[in-house]
Amino acid sequence: DIQMTQSPSSVSASVGDRVTITCRASQGISSWLAWYQQKPGKAPKLLIYAASSLQSGVPSRFSGSGSGTDFTLTISSLQPEDFATYYCQQANSFPPFTFGPGTKVDIK
Amino acid sequence: QVQLVESGGGVVQPGRSLRLSCAASGFTFSSYAMHWVRQAPGKGLEWVAVISYDGSNKYYADSVKGRFTISRDNSKNTLFLQMNSLRAEDTAVYYCAREWCSRTSCPKDYYYYMDVWGKGTTVTVSS
Numbered sequence: 257d258i259q260m261t262q263s264p265s266s267v268s269a270s271v272g273d274r275v276t277i278t279c280r281a282s283q284g285i286s287s288w289l290a291w292y293q294q295k296p297g298k299a300p301k302l303l304i305y306a307a308s309s310l311q312s313g314v315p316s317r318f319s320g321s322g323s324g325t326d327f328t329l330t331i332s333s334l335q336p337e338d339f340a341t342y343y344c345q346q347a348n349s350f351p352p353f354t355f356g357p358g359t360k361v362d363i364k
Numbered sequence: 365q366v367q368l369v370e371s372g373g374g375v376v377q378p379g380r381s382l383r384l385s386c387a388a389s390g391f392t393f394s395s396y397a398m399h400w401v402r403q404a405p406g407k408g409l410e411w412v413a414v415i416s417y418d419g420s421n422k423y424y425a426d427s428v429k430g431r432f433t434i435s436r437d438n439s440k441n442t443l444f445l446q447m448n449s450l451r452a453e454d455t456a457v458y459y460c461a462r463e464w465c466s467r468t469s470c471p472k473d474y475y476y477y478m479d480v481w482g483k484g485t486t487v488t489v490s491s
Contacts, residue, residue: 299484343409345478350411350414353399353411354411
């Protein structure tokens with residue numbers, strides 16, 4: 257199975273800050289990676305697919321990059337509604353689809 | 365609008381069974397593969413199972429293989445998860461989710477991401 261790791265596990269940031277989250281796969285996954293946002297008590301929401309493609313309706317302050325084993329999610333200017341937990345997910349090899357452990361973005 | 369609504373969760377004793385349902389609306393259900401994903405209390409996301417758009421192909425996480433069965437009824441726009449021999453570690457919120465790629469856009473038996481999620485149903489396994 258492909259293992260996914262994320263760093264940091266949590267980050268404290270202020271509104272307007274630029275936030276970068278890293279996701280690493282245990283083996284190359286090309287660009288088969290997605291990012292999800294989950295707010296407390298809510299279902300996850302797809303933000304980015306194919307490593308860098310913005311899902312319809314997602315604000316352009318979210319961007320993704322990377323390929324192979326190393327990926328990043330960047331929020332260019334953090335907004336109040338962006339405080340949440342973010343997960344990466346690999347889609348290169350299944351079963352299983354595997355998620356990263358999550359990165360919690362909270363208020364500084 | 366596109367919507368998924370799970371039901372069937374509850375409190376069940378270890379070793380017992382439970383059947384979850386997921387009612388789909390607002391899209392052509394029979395054109396999409398469907399996933400189940402779960403989240404234990406305070407933990408991250410764990411993919412559970414996927415079923416092809418026509419129900420002919422099914423894949424499971426090792427943690428549930430042989431105990432859980434995913435199925436669908438395209439005539440009723442409904443996805444199911446039959447959970448047998450439940451364990452305490454199966455306690456979680458269970459989400460159904462639509463596969464990102466429809467059968468008109470991707471080859472059969474290719475699965476990628478989950479683009480529409482239900483709100484989840486809670487399963488608690490406890491004596």
